[in-house]
Amino acid sequence: MIIVPEKEIAGLLTRADAYSAVEQVFASMSKGNAYNFPVIREAIGYEDALYGFKGGFDKSGMALGLKAGGYWPNNLEKHGQINHQSTVFLFDPDTGMVKAMVGGNLLTALRTAAASSVSINHLARKDAKVLGMIGAGHQSVFQLRAAVEQRDFEKIIGWNYHPDMLPRLADVAAELNIPFEAVSLEELGAQADVIISITSAFAPSLMDTHVRPGTHIACMGTDTKGKQEVAAALLARATVFTDEIAQSITIGEAQHAIAAGLITQGDITEIGAVINGTHPGRSTADEITLFDGTGVGLQDLAVASSIVDLAIAKGVATKVDF
Ligand code: NAD
DSSP states (O other), X not given: OEEEOHHHHHHHOOHHHHHHHHHHHHHHHHTTXXXXXXXXXXXXXXXXXXXXXXXXXXXXXXXXEEEEEEEOTTHHHHHSSOSEEEEEEEEOTTTOOEEEEEEOHHHHHHHHHHHHHHHHHHHSOTTOOEEEEEOOSTTHHHHHHHHTTTSOOOEEEEEOSSGGGTHHHHHHHHHHTOOEEEOOHHHHHHHOSEEEEOOOOEXXXXXXXXXXXXXXXXXXXOOSTTOEEEOHHHHHHSEEEESOHHHHHHTSTXXXXXXXXXXXXXXXXXHHHHHHTSSOOOOSXXXXXXXXXXXXXXXXXXHHHHHHHHHHHHTOOEEOOO
């Protein structure tokens, strides 16, 4: 069994590696070669923790396994550890024997950023110049760094429910040498060609009226029943894409538009279909495209498999008899 500890991940996996692993597994899902198992997420009644499993099997990439982990709200205060904790376990599809254990914390941020980045590459207008960020938490800067690799953005604008967190985005924009401006939601919608929303909100911030024609929106924060980042009416107006339809309609942003009867499951397309060329993706410059990135277990397995290969190649994998 191979062990790749959390501290090794940063030196192993590049954003480009994460991008290609995620793009490939989305394509595989859409071809019917990979599927996610039902998600388990439980409030365990101890330390206010939410714990669960996301798993799946990708027959093309031969990745079988699960990510176990969750959210421990008191970690930072009590133990000096980050609140989100996860670990990926990979199994040999031929034998069922455990193959690898990989730190899942940085991996989660990189695979989530890769998903919105895949959506921007395949769905945003080629001439997109202004990137609008909604959210300035832990994930936001990973999203920002991955997004700017997809288009020649000349300006980054940002809005956050807690404005005091915006310097986090401004600092990364400065590092990337792209001008940054904190704006209102109205200004954000009026200027942005691409919008990434990555918040833990339970009520919409971005409304239908904020968004102009031609925008691509990546909704990345809604991964649980009840969460919501954008108005349901926006999904009715947009062409909606997702990583996985089953998750999109139950725990993703589309749950609200579906419940309100504004769209049906048939209105949602898996991004893998666009990657595979069986769906054209954006068809006009004025179309609003919206990617509902719910976060699937197969993303974790794909990226963890790449990490294991890289760790073996670079000689930093620990091998144990098990
Ligand atoms: P974080 O706690 O570091 O940041 C939370 C963000 O949400 C901040 O910008 C905060 O200001 C904002 N926010 C909080 N309350 C809000 C409200 N009422 N209205 C609007 N904004 C509000 O969290 P994070 O680690 O950056 O994660 C952000 C979200 O992304 C979480 O919901 C997390 O579960 C989700 N997530 C999704 C995936 C995926 O694959 N789709 C993966 C990882 C995390």
